[in-house]
Amino acid sequence: MNSLKSQGFAPVVSHRKKDGSEWTVKEKLMLGLSPKEYMAVQLRNPFNWVLWAIYAVGLPILVGRFIFGLGWVTHSSYDYPWGLFLGWGLFVMVPLSASGFMMGTTVELFGRKDFKSIERLGLLNGLLGYLFAVMFLQVDLGQPWRLIYPMFVSLGPAAVLFLVAWHVATYLSCQVAELVPAFAEWMDFPKAKQFIKKIVLGLTVAGIILSTLHQGALGALFTYAPGKVHPLWYSSSFQWFQFFVSAVFAGLSMLIVVSTLTKWFMRWRCDETYLNNLSKLTLGLAKGASLALITYLVIKIIGIAHDNDWQYLASGWGAWFMFEMVVGVILPLIIYTMAVRNSNASLARFGAFLAVFGLALNRLNTALITFNWQLYQEIPHWREVVIVVTVYATYIVVYRAVLARMPILYTWKENK
């Protein structure tokens, strides 16, 4: 698509074509290309070849999981009831999707309109991350068709997961509402956009509350397993706060990562406002992320001091912990700070990749790698890995499809 654009192709940015006639929905879905051109573009893209390869292997296995059961795709471990589906799909994806509430807060609540051009990308990153976290959950649940049981059939309101379920469900609808304006512009439903504008502050505050609690609750889920999670990754008092604060820098860093990817691979879809502001906004996000990183670092140290876990630092697990903290927290913190001081957006982007890696490592360490540290190490079944890759690939496909169409990376030109 980038090469098409350099040859003079103009992507859809308003309801009318150059000649003044209106785009049909079908034409909008085809990105303003003819069906033949559209197919040619799809076939030419080497990334699509990779996706087809993933689906060729992954789809049959995904279908097999629902025919033959979880036992066919996992090691059916009683000691490790949670594997990669939740370890990656829930515990890593949800904090990386905290960008939605962060950007809502920045723009709508704190009135930082200068972040407007990246706000929708933050919201979309949030919505899709949560949506696919639910998809991963549906793959992992023994009886996915009972997903609504905690809401309507049999309520266990004292459980942390009850809070997660309700909050993720409510927050998903919240995020859908926050993205209605983008959809409304694209589909030409001005009334829907007006309505959301009226309630946007309520939605944003609701987003902050729900995010604080469910990001924290994901951490609190592990407080049910005091003897199983390694003490360096466990803190009865601060687990929820550690998970929440790390979600803040993770969401912001993920937004930097995604915006960098769009700048590289979807440049054709970005408008001038977005591209021209991106470096400045990246540094703004980096500044916010570095504040969250230092907060996180301090509360991690306080957590260790509070439970007096210092002696574990000298063990092998301690070295692993130090690796996570140095590469995933301290290094990004230093890089972000240098980037902000020298106004170097490329450096901030590098820091963002590290911070995202650090977050993912922390969640996998808590949920899988150091879990049952006194028993043995569980290596996920290969089919489990294939399914995770397949579902994640679908996440990327949907993400890319929305970005290519709706006004996320560009501003919609209203018809006069």
Add this chain to the structure above:
Amino acid sequence: MKKLHRRSFLKGGLAGGAAIAAVGTSKHAEAAGSFGGYPDSMGVLVDLTKCVGCRTCEAACNKEQGLPAPDKSFDDPSVFEEKREGGLPRRTTEKAYTVVQKYDVPGREHPLFRKVQCNHCNEPACLTSCFVNAYKKTPEGAVMYDPTVCVGCRTCMIACPFYIPAYSYSSAINPVVKKCIMCYDTRLKFGKPPACVEACPQEVMTFGKRKDLLKLAHQRISEKPEAYVDHVYGENEVGGTAWMYLSDVPFDKIGYDTHLGDQPIISYVKEFLAIVPMVLTIWPALFTGFHLLSNRKDALKNEDNKS
């Protein structure tokens, strides 16, 4: 910037706040306080010094609960040498709600045999972690599980400090948690001891009221202090359990986790549960306040324009 009218701002804020309040307020009321167990609940005292590893209890359990036939017969001693992953001894599975483990203890004349099954905690971690309320602690002492509401999130298996609940992963249509229910619906409910207790030829297990069993346990220790370590496992562990154990070998040498502490598992979660209502009540005002502060200049400008 769109001018935000005070009225529409309030409406939006109230709607959001009300939505959250409706979802969240009464949520964690049940988590408050601690529960010491039903006063007349039943329990079982297991005297490990008496167990000879005949596995009659396993066979009785299998029959009573209608479980599938085992891979190896119940009189095959080779199961004791089986190791699960990590070189660990056999554990409860979806086909076996109770298993006997063998420990070769240096200096002890015979190997020590240990029966493993659900300990039926006074304040069970599985119960408090379940978001569909599938678990129930009956006044008789059993921890029951309702497979008809279970979603299969397996948090109970994460939460159980004794690694007891198993899951029928092999079923695609109706996978459920599998664990000992102390023979509640066939025996305990009618005041009868669980099948394994009744079947034991060595009288390893004593069934009775938990408070009486505690007295009995301490009496045995004080009568023969040289025959037992001075610890009734399960008296205080994670808030106390219905099944309790006496041993002549220190418990940490025979696979018991002696670092669980005396607090029920839910007490480690309460610090988070306590902040939930705080966030729900404080955040709306705090953050709308932030909004008013950060938009103060614009608001002042609007006032000036009007006057």
